[in-house]
Amino acid sequence: MTDGQMNGQAAIRQTETEIISEFALFDTWDDKYEYIIDLGKRLPPLDAAYKTDDNRVRGCQSTVWLTASSRDGKVFYQADSDAVIVKGLISMLIRVLSGHTPDEILGAQLDFIREIGMTAHLAQTRSNGLLAMVKQMKNYALAFRMKQEMNGDGNSSTAAAGH
Amino acid sequence: MSTINRISPAIDVTAIRRQFPVLERLVKGRPLVYFDNAATAQKPQAVIDALVHYYTHYNANIHRGIHTLAEEATAAFEATRDAVRQFINAAAREEIIFTRGATESINLVAYTWGRAHIKAGDEIIISAMEHHSNIVPWQILCAEKGAVLKVIPVTDAGELQPDAYMQLLSDRTKLVSIVHVSNALGTVNPVRQIIDAAHKAGAVVLVDGAQSAVHLEINVQAPDCDFFACSAHKLYGPTGVGILYGKKQLLEAMPVFQGGGEMIKEVSFAQTTYNELPYKYEAGTPNIADVIAFRAALDFIAATGKENMARHEQSLLAYATAQLEQVDGLKIIGRAREKVSLVSFVIDKIHPQDIGILLDNQGIAVRTGHHCTQPLMQRFGIPGTIRASFAVYNTHEEIDMLVQALRKAIRMLL
Numbered sequence: 001m002t003d004g005q006m007n008g009q010a011a012i013r014q015t016e017t018e019i020i021s022e023f024a025l026f027d028t029w030d031d032k033y034e035y036i037i038d039l040g041k042r043l044p045p046l047d048a049a050y051k052t053d054d055n056r057v058r059g060c061q062s063t064v065w066l067t068a069s070s071r072d073g074k075v076f077y078q079a080d081s082d083a084v085i086v087k088g089l090i091s092m093l094i095r096v097l098s099g100h101t102p103d104e105i106l107g108a109q110l111d112f113i114r115e116i117g118m119t120a121h122l123a124q125t126r127s128n129g130l131l132a133m134v135k136q137m138k139n140y141a142l143a144f145r146m147k148q149e150m151n152g153d154g155n156s157s158t159a160a161a162g163h
Numbered sequence: 164m165s166t167i168n169r170i171s172p173a174i175d176v177t178a179i180r181r182q183f184p185v186l187e188r189l190v191k192g193r194p195l196v197y198f199d200n201a202a203t204a205q206k207p208q209a210v211i212d213a214l215v216h217y218y219t220h221y222n223a224n225i226h227r228g229i230h231t232l233a234e235e236a237t238a239a240f241e242a243t244r245d246a247v248r249q250f251i252n253a254a255a256r257e258e259i260i261f262t263r264g265a266t267e268s269i270n271l272v273a274y275t276w277g278r279a280h281i282k283a284g285d286e287i288i289i290s291a292m293e294h295h296s297n298i299v300p301w302q303i304l305c306a307e308k309g310a311v312l313k314v315i316p317v318t319d320a321g322e323l324q325p326d327a328y329m330q331l332l333s334d335r336t337k338l339v340s341i342v343h344v345s346n347a348l349g350t351v352n353p354v355r356q357i358i359d360a361a362h363k364a365g366a367v368v369l370v371d372g373a374q375s376a377v378h379l380e381i382n383v384q385a386p387d388c389d390f391f392a393c394s395a396h397k398l399y400g401p402t403g404v405g406i407l408y409g410k411k412q413l414l415e416a417m418p419v420f421q422g423g424g425e426m427i428k429e430v431s432f433a434q435t436t437y438n439e440l441p442y443k444y445e446a447g448t449p450n451i452a453d454v455i456a457f458r459a460a461l462d463f464i465a466a467t468g469k470e471n472m473a474r475h476e477q478s479l480l481a482y483a484t485a486q487l488e489q490v491d492g493l494k495i496i497g498r499a500r501e502k503v504s505l506v507s508f509v510i511d512k513i514h515p516q517d518i519g520i521l522l523d524n525q526g527i528a529v530r531t532g533h534h535c536t537q538p539l540m541q542r543f544g545i546p547g548t549i550r551a552s553f554a555v556y557n558t559h560e561e562i563d564m565l566v567q568a569l570r571k572a573i574r575m576l577l
Contacts, residue, residue: 029191029524030575037517037575061532061547062516082546083514084576085521 008104015096016112023116032117033085040087043094046080057129057136062086064129068140074099075144077137089118089130097137102145106138173471180556182207182463193526196561201346201374201505201552202530203396207463210400213456224448226425240451243458244441250461251372251391252382253408257440260407260414261449265373266296268392268407269340271444272369273300275417276390276409277338280367283309285337288366290315290323290352291542292345295535297371301340310337317542321348321497329360336366343375347534347548348497349480349505351379355386362387367413373397377554378476378503380469383408399554400460401453407444414440421446472555476504479553483562490569496548505552507534513576515549521572522549527565 026032050067057064062083069076077098079090096112097105113119113130180186183205188195197205217239223232225240241256248256262268277300281287287301291314305312313336315328332339339361344351358368369390372381376393383391388408395404409417419426419437423446428436437443464472483506487493492511510518519531532547533540540547551565 033521033524034575062514063546083516085517086514 008100009107012096012100012104012108016110016115019092019096019112020115029117036088036092037084038088039091040081040084040089043080043087043091044078046078050078051080057132061129064090064133066090066133066136066140068137068144070144070147073101073148075102075105075141077140079133086129090133093133093137097141102141102148105141106145110134174467174475174555176475176556176558179467180558182209183556184208184211186556190526190528191524196527196557196564198551198553198557198561198565199528199530200554200557201397201550203402204377204399204554205556206401207399207460209459209463210456213459214401214452217452217455222452225451226442236451236455239455239458240449243454243461246458246461247406250381250464251376251393251406251408252384254384255411258408258411258414260409260441260444261454262405262407263403263450264396264405265371265392265394266405268390268405269296269369269371270300271407271420272340272390272392272409273304275420275444276367276413277301277304278307279416279418281305281308281310281337284335285310286313286331286333286335287311288313288315288328288331288336288339288341288361290341291317292321292323292348292350292352292536292539293340293342294346294371294373295537296373297340297342297369298538301338311335314538315341317539320499321345321350322499323350323352323357325353325356328357332360332364332366334365336361336364338367338369340369340371342371342373344372344378344503345497345499345536345539346374346505347536347539347550348499348507349502349552350497350499351375351501351503354388358386358388374503377464378473389413395453395457395460398457398460399463400457401450403450404453404457411440414444419446420444423447425449467555475555476553479557479559479562480504480506482559483551483553483565486562486566487569490566490573492573493569496543496545504554505550507548507550509545509548510573513573515547517576518549518569518572521575522565522568525564525568525571527568529565 023032046065051065055065055067057066062081064081064086066077066079077094079094081087081090097108185205186195221232221235223236225233225237244256244259247259253259262271281304287305287310289297289301289312301312313331315331316324318324339357341352341357343354354370361368367389370388372391372393377398389410391408393406396402426438426443426446428438480502487506487508494509496507496509509515515531519529522529530550534550
């Protein structure tokens with residue numbers, strides 16, 4: 001593991017810690033959801049061109065589209081959903097994972113989801129696809145890593161993560 | 164207006180609620196409001212006690228044991244069969260087959276009667292409001308046999324189109340498999356007319372009673388059902404128990420479903436002869452404990468009185484419909500003239516899942532999504548609905564809480 005990777009993982013953990021301390025300010029569940037809804041509303045909408053069947057994340061009651069691109073060896077995510085709370089949750093995942101290398105993303109534990117009390121959204125109820133989303137984000141990271149290994153560079157621009 | 168709707172004097176809801184221990188719990192710090200009864204009903208203490216009593220006092224495998232425990236367990240197991248016979252007014256106890264659930268009941272018919280009787284070119288009629296459990300087994304059968312699945316369309320109000328059904332019926336129709344009550348819309352279908360017309364055309368009829376059995380009086384002899392399927396867990400009973408009713412002459416003529424213990428008379432490597440009804444279709448050790456405890460649920464329904472329950476539930480339906488209609492942007496999906504006590508709705512510009520999460524956050528359990536009726540959701544051009552379904556222990560006050568929580572959720576989301 002290089003120093004860069006170490007720093008990158010520390011940066012992921014740092015963002016998680018920021019989110020945890022933001023949530024610590026809320027006294028009630030209503031406040032937490034108000035905040036998540038607000039994040040959802042502020043997430044930039046995904047261009048219609050990306051709202052394809054291929055980009056759909058399976059396993060969600062709502063429709064979630066997720067796409068990723070890679071620049072300078074780092075992965076950048078864009079996502080959208082027709083449900084605003086899901087969008088808020090995605091927004092947090094993007095904030096934590098976007099802009100990191102595939103290895104950093106694959107190594108991320110994402111404990112913040114539990115620590116802010118959103119564990120229920122990880123449950124395998126089929127109604128809620130946070131788990132499916134995390135898995136799909138990591139699938140993208142894995143695909144970019146393989147691509148980088150094959151090309152020997154970090155400048156692949158298109159996403160190729162299988163479902 | 165609500166004073167009239169609130170009158171349902173025949174039952175004491177407070178006393179009924181005391182029989183359901185789960186209703187005392189808090190969810191997210193608030194008293195649980197359980198409006199997901201169409202998915203599964205809560206269990207009265209008597210059902211829970213019956214389960215504990217069985218495992219504590221007479222757990223044994225049934226039908227062949229010679230010892231006391233086996234005799235007691237067998238007697239209790241078979242007593243439930245008698246209670247089910249009475250509950251649906253079947254002519255004979257041999258016509259009651261225990262399965263894992265309504266889904267397995269339908270599959271049993273598809274794999275036995277269906278395989279024996281459906282040929283290439285035959286037609287099976289279902290409707291556009293079927294649960295996936297009453298679609299997929301027939302799709303599999305049709306694909307295997309080269310038969311054709313025909314679908315009765317649904318009106319904007321969420322009722323079947325009777326003319327379309329009559330047009331679909333022909334001498335090619337071998338089976339009509341129809342839902343009695345829609346789990347997604349609450350619509351009560353006119354099964355008597357459906358059955359009469361099917362019989363005139365020479366077709367056999369299966370009625371999916373998963374949602375109807377708890378709300379309506381069930382008499383499988385009138386209307387004249389050939390098969391009837393339902394689940395214990397929607398009848399205040401345990402999970403993992405289903406009922407298949409079949410007319411004796413149909414069941415006797417059908418090939419077996421699964422092979423194994425219980426369902427045989429004699430086994431040799433040269434030949435196996437099968438047990439008589441109903442055991443012929445009950446291979447392996449059945450779900451003894453849950454079947455036994457199911458009787459306590461049927462006793463609860465009998466003691467409360469189905470007519471009384473229905474009157475209270477209809478009062479809840481009328482009240483909920485009136486209150487929900489006043490919520491801005493809310494649209495009720497399913498406006499059939501005859502409905503059971505469930506309301507499916509959507510809210511303008513809001514995804515059902517968001518509402519479901521925020522209602523849960525206020526202690527209110529509803530169901531959101533497609534309710535395993537994706538073709539029906541496609542028919543209405545929606546991804547899903549929010550469904551509040553009411554049971555005998557629900558109250559008008561709980562509906563007020565739903566409406567209040569809903570208004571708050573909408574405020575947060577818009």
